[in-house]
Amino acid sequence: MSTQVNDDSALVERAARRLEWIRSRMPLLAGAREHFAQTQPFAGHTIGMSLHLEPKTAILVETLAAGGATVVGTGNHGSTQDDIAAFLRSQGLTIFGRRDDTLEQHHENVAAVLDARPSILLDNGADLAAGVIARGSVAGVGGGESSEGSADLGGAAVLGGTEETTSGANRLRAELAGRVPFPVIVINDSVLKQIGENRHAVGQSVVESFMRITNLMIPGARFVVVGYGWCGRGVAQYLRSLGGKVAIAEIDELKAFEAALDGYRVDSAVGLASWADVVITATGQPGVVGPEVFAELSDGVVLANCGHFPWEIDVPALMASATKAVAVDEAIDRIELPDGRSVVLIAQGRMFNLAGREPKGNSIQSMDLGFMLQALSLERVALGAAGLVAGAQPVPDDIERTIARRLLASMAASL
Amino acid sequence: MSTQVNDDSALVERAARRLEWIRSRMPLLAGAREHFAQTQPFAGHTIGMSLHLEPKTAILVETLAAGGATVVGTGNHGSTQDDIAAFLRSQGLTIFGRRDDTLEQHHENVAAVLDARPSILLDNGADLAAGVIARGSVAGVGGGESSEGSADLGGAAVLGGTEETTSGANRLRAELAGRVPFPVIVINDSVLKQIGENRHAVGQSVVESFMRITNLMIPGARFVVVGYGWCGRGVAQYLRSLGGKVAIAEIDELKAFEAALDGYRVDSAVGLASWADVVITATGQPGVVGPEVFAELSDGVVLANCGHFPWEIDVPALMASATKAVAVDEAIDRIELPDGRSVVLIAQGRMFNLAGREPKGNSIQSMDLGFMLQALSLERVALGAAGLVAGAQPVPDDIERTIARRLLASMAASL
Amino acid sequence: MSTQVNDDSALVERAARRLEWIRSRMPLLAGAREHFAQTQPFAGHTIGMSLHLEPKTAILVETLAAGGATVVGTGNHGSTQDDIAAFLRSQGLTIFGRRDDTLEQHHENVAAVLDARPSILLDNGADLAAGVIARGSVAGVGGGESSEGSADLGGAAVLGGTEETTSGANRLRAELAGRVPFPVIVINDSVLKQIGENRHAVGQSVVESFMRITNLMIPGARFVVVGYGWCGRGVAQYLRSLGGKVAIAEIDELKAFEAALDGYRVDSAVGLASWADVVITATGQPGVVGPEVFAELSDGVVLANCGHFPWEIDVPALMASATKAVAVDEAIDRIELPDGRSVVLIAQGRMFNLAGREPKGNSIQSMDLGFMLQALSLERVALGAAGLVAGAQPVPDDIERTIARRLLASMAASL
Amino acid sequence: MSTQVNDDSALVERAARRLEWIRSRMPLLAGAREHFAQTQPFAGHTIGMSLHLEPKTAILVETLAAGGATVVGTGNHGSTQDDIAAFLRSQGLTIFGRRDDTLEQHHENVAAVLDARPSILLDNGADLAAGVIARGSVAGVGGGESSEGSADLGGAAVLGGTEETTSGANRLRAELAGRVPFPVIVINDSVLKQIGENRHAVGQSVVESFMRITNLMIPGARFVVVGYGWCGRGVAQYLRSLGGKVAIAEIDELKAFEAALDGYRVDSAVGLASWADVVITATGQPGVVGPEVFAELSDGVVLANCGHFPWEIDVPALMASATKAVAVDEAIDRIELPDGRSVVLIAQGRMFNLAGREPKGNSIQSMDLGFMLQALSLERVALGAAGLVAGAQPVPDDIERTIARRLLASMAASL
């Protein structure tokens, strides 16, 4: 059974105040909210949502509701903030789930979203799209030019939707290839998002979280950043700018070259292991820091991951070789090794900029940017605009440019 | 009555684990602890302590106790961490006070420390020194060469001590001038501390706290830093290095000149007010951001202070002119002004890098440095070393150099 | 008539010594030279070359000659360094041209290169390719799979070649589209070149040249960089890192967005004009700084261009409105305007990092990189390798990766 | 015999144009020139000058002359720019010396300055002060309160003067201690100069000169800076900001500590030698890079010095152990060692930011600052102001502050 809740008003009030601060710093969504309130692009539509349920998400949801949408949603497993969910329910939206849901309950919440027969999907990891397709009765294929191209969910038709993540996009392009009859705009590959979020917001958030969780000194400390993609570049830049000594391990020679000219020491993870005070992974790949690296680490080195999946540091292998693991502080474990060395593992290898006490996540303005990509992409889908095709596709260039201009204006900049 | 407490073992256990992490990152104190354990410099001495009671302080206290000291102490008003105090008591130390003490109780705690007749003072704001002198019975004056130079507290004699703060030093040099018969080594004016703590640790801590409390984006945001002393330099440097646009207001033309050549925009606080997104004060002076500045601020500007006293932003004047004040989040208030603008005040103008949920304070290693200055200065006093004179004086140069060498060694650097 | 010269041995000796220093810092070409000496990829081939003739070029030419090539070449108009040309002649190569050639003589030099019936072209602005095609007798089309695909120059056949510039590539793709029967590898669009040269080497060279020519102070000075492409990013980064205040004018909103998040002030060129102390153009477009910008400039502002063409600053319009122009120093003119302001024009709007006394151009190692792209691309053409197609095309990915790995090794870095 | 010259008008004209550019960028001296023209502080005085004779110096001399001074001067040995000297003579000033003077002629030029019986000295290395004292007939001692305190040079009296360098100041305080009856204001120890010149201007000038002379790539290259004083801090900062990897060797533990917290690798010169691509000395001390360092250097390492004296790199020892020395380019020698390694020596160990073709020296504005300290200090001496004492002394604080304010104003900044 999906988790429906009776929320008390104290929770709602607490959320209302937190949201006020955040809302006041999301000017792009504020503009969209005002515009949608007049144009009602989502009138008559139900938006089915599956997205991390935290305060900034609530501002996106409000914005869609202001545009006439009936929003039926649920969060990710384990991260739903109950006061935020309560607040959204108090505004008349249908939100399933609470923080301590079991995985089974979470799946039931997703099913409950699909039961509401959404005509538009705001998806995350392609869970909703896969569900729609699994339920069958999807008719025709097309690009939004006509309603024939939409998927039928036993009556209602899915016009299309958005997908937040690259892994969801990969699923649409591989596992579900050829079976997605409606357009899905992939938010994560946008240039704006890569620069604004992956590079700058993650860079900022990683240094903030490192300081918040460990309380260690950055100037003079030796960091190895594994991966020099958008996130790795940001993490390396922000750490170095705070006085850290930064070295890069990267397996793509073109990016390694870029790192070297950016002035970083470049070597393999194994080659850098004995030099490191701290190792941070940002590759998206499994096991990039594994036994051969563990073997070379100095005593007391700190290991942390900011990639999406908790598999970049091979924690099972580390644990298997450990003699003891002590939780020394929130999100800090000391893993003792048979040879007398110990290793400090942050957040058990999970994305550590969302871990520890009071994680803030990416900056408010960077989420204003990211959610604005969602809002305008969903509007484009709702309007059944020409130019969209069935399946996964990038954010339309004109949307990127519109948002870039508005963000510049919000920073008092112009072309 | 001073606050003596029966602590439960859960508190003690929690503290023990937190301290383990911190202790493992304070190598300088670890070295001193080992050395003191052998040389017992404090054998037979009671150290009376008045110092902010947080985890890093506990490591200092342990170190003194290992050197044979009987430590009798209390914290600052309102900041004592109860688990840490409990832990120290469980180790047999006498620690007065708890977080929710009234001001009156706090004064009684200080009195209780004096009642223990300490022979050495670890002081903060000169409270203990003033208390000793007020209690009279201080005999003779001298520089530690003989016990005649010490202050008698009804039997016991004060050999000397340390003072953590510059304001305490000012009190010793003004209000108490000529009346301090024992040497007091002033920690805060040490070059190591100015560079290691005021510049780098405060710089790091301010950017961390700004991000932790506000969750705002730093790159592209416009910061005005008021004051370009040791802290201001650090704050400006760290904000700029994260991509902030930084301008400096400074009334000393030589420092303003330095700021200008360091590449900052330099102007008066009033001249910069309308440009600012965020204003951060770091001057040590009252009212540096007052009504004339408030008058020019843009709507929504954020105000924060990292100076020691909560008076740099003229909060009473701001409140007097406000129509409404709303607490929007922990340590964030929105102050509404009659002309429709609002101002966002962080931590009500108090030192904001120690405010908000889960403040961490300065980095562990920077406190290792600061407390090492304490440990070796107290040892110097305990040994009644030649070279010390009655009254406030800087940390002896050889102590600074010894610590610099050890810190370099701990960073794997050498001369 | 092409300019053939009898060179004296003093010139040759001077060049030999200069080249020794440069050769010692081009490890990539050194490696290629050794390899080519064994494999002789150019045996039996004549390479026709048209390329800026300065010391680093000579090292490329040596490398090709070591691989068995007969090199017949000429420089750009007006930039040939006579001692370098003399040196190459003394090594048995056929080099036409000298620094003070007229434009007509320069054209004759290019024709003389074509007369030598090269089988491989090392081209610059597509002059040689256009000449070959204009001379007709080009047979067949193909991608190196067979010799039919080559162009016949009255006996010899053009196998293919390289093109150094983007503008040459544009010519091949527009003006000569469909008429180029052999493969031409375009060097300038390589990722390695964009990062290694346009961003980092031009950034370095522009700050060096600004200081060398003007002797002005960078910290605190206000720079407007027009264009935030590869060159603009580098120029902005290097100026800011030296303490300059930098603002960006950019017409592409995505790049303007990037600049804003990189922490720069962003506005239109006109909007920034009155703020600027110095304006530097890097757009590749004509007239980006013209009358509307001139109208807003402060008195004494410095104008410079680092884009390829001397048209980015509208110098004719500036001169037309001037009352007087005074040459105050090498590459520095003061242009007086009727309203009493004056403007300081560097190098008359030409690419100023190659202007003034003793210009050095890009760093030796960055040219080692760029010329290595040439050397391996020419080898690929000479070997008639599969994978090449007729017309302009990017540097093959495996060549980029090979060079990246070697450059990393030369910097003592590894993957 | 001193070198008096008949200058041709071509030289004078060339200088006049060069000076125009420089004069237009020295706003502080322009202000002083205007003020002095009205107040005539130097009326009736002869200023005897011994100072590096390059274009910026000429603007200082003009300024003094505008204030009524009769200027009689000479340059340093070997650095006089003949066109500048010619220009000054054409303005009616008495300037001795030319670039190719012998050392003997140089001494005669200094003597000729003294023969002119200057009442005020603008000194450099204390040559003039020592000469005055050696000539005897110095009467009385005092601090400018009365003319008794001045030195008599056979009729005329020396009121006092300025000394540009720290080494001159040391001479006044040691060798000439107690024998200098007039006040000498030491320019070099001014805070403005340390920050504005030693740190920022030398930092800028060193990176410019390194690029200009060697044409090497900075990003990714490994620099060891020996000495972390004012110059070393600047050099390290500017190199790192351009992407260089920078390590510091420093024997003062407090400065080494500062360097470590500033994020640099810190070690001994010997410990860093094998890591270095480039070594730059900035200590003011002899032999800081000597045989033990040479023994560890990698093949091809570049050695340069920016300290005042050419003794920081032990060039004689290097040469003694060399098998061959080849001049590969202007200011670049390759020194071959018996074990097959070679070392690249820049400017034979002399201050390399004034070496090579077309050295520019410090930026114009930084010299405007330095010479403004001269101008106002000389005015203070001329006015026989109270507050000056006999012998070497710092620049009066009010002069520093006045200049700081004007420089801020010239950068459009204010307090």
Ligand SMILES: NC(=O)C1=CN([C@@H]2O[C@H](COP(=O)(O)OP(=O)(O)OC[C@H]3O[C@@H](n4cnc5c(N)ncnc54)[C@H](O)[C@@H]3O)[C@@H](O)[C@H]2O)C=CC1
């Ligand atoms: N000085 C040197 O040594 C070198 C010069 N270049 C030249 O520099 C120029 C720029 O090259 P890249 O940066 O690689 O090109 P790019 O294409 O990456 O960047 C040019 C940028 O200028 C912007 N732009 C165009 N018109 C503009 C306007 N009116 N106002 C503001 N921005 C405008 C474009 O949007 C683009 O972002 C080219 O001419 C190139 O040939 C390239 C390499 C070396």
Ligand SMILES: NC(=O)C1=CN([C@@H]2O[C@H](COP(=O)(O)OP(=O)(O)OC[C@H]3O[C@@H](n4cnc5c(N)ncnc54)[C@H](O)[C@@H]3O)[C@@H](O)[C@H]2O)C=CC1
């Ligand atoms: N090239 C130029 O344009 C200029 C050069 N200078 C010269 O640069 C030199 C340095 O000047 P400042 O930095 O102002 O002096 P400073 O006295 O501030 O710094 C010198 C530093 O070198 C360190 N040092 C001494 N011996 C050392 C050794 N064996 N190894 C490592 N470090 C050592 C000292 O501890 C000190 O920190 C002086 O000779 C000065 O005259 C000064 C201004 C301009």
